[in-house]
Structure formats: C-alpha cells, structure tokens
Amino acid sequence: MTPPEPAPQDARIQLSAHARALSEQSDRYAVTLESLLATLRSNRLEDRAARETAIHIAATALVQLRTDSDERRDDLLEPVVGAFARLKNDLKPLVRFGQLEVEFVEPPENGRALPGDVAQAARAIVRNAVLSFTNTAEAQRVRIHWDCDGLNLLIGIRDDGKGELRAHDDTLRPIAEHVSALGGKLEVDSTPGWGTELGITIPLDPPPTPTPLHELTNLSDREKQVLDCLREGLRNAQIAQHLDISEHTVKFHISKLLRKTGTTNRAQLISQLR
Structure with a gap:
C-alpha cells in the first residue's frame, strides 16, 4: 500500500x-x-x-x-x-x-x-x-x-x-x-x-499556529494590496513602486500583516497565500 x-x-x-x-x-x-x-x-x-x-x-x-x-x-x-x-x-x-x-x-x-x-x-x-x-x-x-x-x-x-x-x-x-x-x-x-x-x-515554547488569511476580517485595503503584490512575488522596492508608497511604508504594512496572521517571517506569510 x-x-x-x-x-x-x-x-x-x-x-x-x-x-x-x-x-x-x-x-x-x-x-x-x-x-x-x-x-x-x-x-x-x-x-x-x-x-x-x-x-x-x-x-x-x-x-x-x-x-x-x-x-x-x-x-x-x-x-x-x-x-x-x-x-x-x-x-x-x-x-x-x-x-x-x-x-x-x-x-x-x-x-x-x-x-x-x-x-x-x-x-x-x-x-x-x-x-x-x-x-x-x-x-x-x-x-x-x-x-x-x-x-x-x-x-x-x-x-x-x-x-x-x-x-x-x-x-x-x-x-x-x-x-x-x-x-x-x-x-x-x-x-x-x-x-x-x-x-x-x-x-522556549513554539509560536501559536498562524491564523489562515481567509479567516481574517480586519485587513485594510492597503494591506490587501500588499498581500496581492506578495502573492505575485514582488520585492519591497517593486511593491513600493507599484503602490506609489515608500519602502518604509511597505515594511510597516508587512510587519502589521505578520502580527495579524501570527506568522513570524515573510516566507511564512507568503506560504499562506498559495
């Protein structure tokens, strides 16, 4: 078998x-x-x-x-x-x-x-x-x-x-x-x-299980736009250019997304988008 x-x-x-x-x-x-x-x-x-x-x-x-x-x-x-x-x-x-x-x-x-x-x-x-x-x-x-x-x-x-x-x-x-x-x-x-x-x-204890993105209801429109860019594989500089914002602002939104989803890094956040 x-x-x-x-x-x-x-x-x-x-x-x-x-x-x-x-x-x-x-x-x-x-x-x-x-x-x-x-x-x-x-x-x-x-x-x-x-x-x-x-x-x-x-x-x-x-x-x-x-x-x-x-x-x-x-x-x-x-x-x-x-x-x-x-x-x-x-x-x-x-x-x-x-x-x-x-x-x-x-x-x-x-x-x-x-x-x-x-x-x-x-x-x-x-x-x-x-x-x-x-x-x-x-x-x-x-x-x-x-x-x-x-x-x-x-x-x-x-x-x-x-x-x-x-x-x-x-x-x-x-x-x-x-x-x-x-x-x-x-x-x-x-x-x-x-x-x-x-x-x-x-x-010393493992982090909590990340919250699936489809269960989140408190994402702002800008955060959803950043997620769409991450889904397309864009880097911070490309996201900033696409959304006409600064790289610092992109990092700020990604940091908020990490907190809201309970993920610990960019790779783990992106893995939830697939």
Missing part, C-alpha cells in the same frame, strides 16, 4: 526543518574550517604542534558528525548549561588559536531546559556572530552571555568593533533569520567607536 502524500502544510514544515538542518551543518563546517585555518596560521605553535592540533580538530569534527544524532532531533531537551558548554566546545579551537578574544558568561545552572531546535539555533547564532567578527577583523574582543527567564532564552553578544552594524545589514542576516524562524526578537545597539551589542530573545 502506497503511503499517503504529506499535506502541503506538513510538507512545508518538513522542508523548513530540512533547510534548518542543512544550515546548521554548513555553519558547523565553517567553524571547523576556520578553526583549522586559525591553528595552521597561529604563531603560537610550531609546525609539528600545529599539524597535530589540526589533525585533532578534524578528527574530533568527523567523530561528532558520525555520532551526534541528537542534532537532528528537535524534540530533545538540553539543559541550558549543557547547551552552553557544547557551544564553548565548538568554538574552543577558534578561540584558542584565532585572533579574537572571547569571554563566555555562564548561564544559571537552574535555568529551564532548552528545546532541541532552540539550543541548536542559539549555538548557530553565536557561531555566526563569531565567524562574522573573525572574517571582518573589526573586533578584537567579544562577550557572549546566555540567560533564561523561564519563558525565553536570552542571548547577549557584545563586541568592541567599529560600532557601525545595523539590524538590516547583510552581516546579521543569518542571525536575524534564525531568530525570526523561532518567533524571537533581535535588537541591535551600535555605538560608533565603542562596538555593537546584540540582544536576542528566543521563546
């Missing part, structure tokens, strides 16, 4: 989970490669020691790739302290031999256990931030802080770079996408000459 085809919504959920797993895997590879490069370039190690350390990093990553099956399970819970310890272990070679000085501020031991997808996303967020700082070479020090208030995981990342980052910069796009996918919030506070602080809030 042929198994039934998954429902469209279930298929989208499966595709989203698959994309998240691929992103997590790619992110892990990037950290491993950056760690290898930092080790081989380090002026703190002699050639033989550098080779031995690089081999150890590669072997450890290979073993983790083969045995770390829980990374593919979103339903597992991780103690917040344990999830943070795994993050530190992921970054250990890069921190030890790279040029970036990283300070870790431990979360409280009695914090609520994290759902698997939250723990994975949190580590990915921090790794992406550290990789960005390493690649741009704008910062020399980074401070990473986790906390848990019982309802949310709170992540603080502060650097001593130029202090020119803004919330919509491409550098922060991977972080913003991770946060948005989990219904979280990203705040960026930059001070020129003093650095940038990222404040990230990720809810």
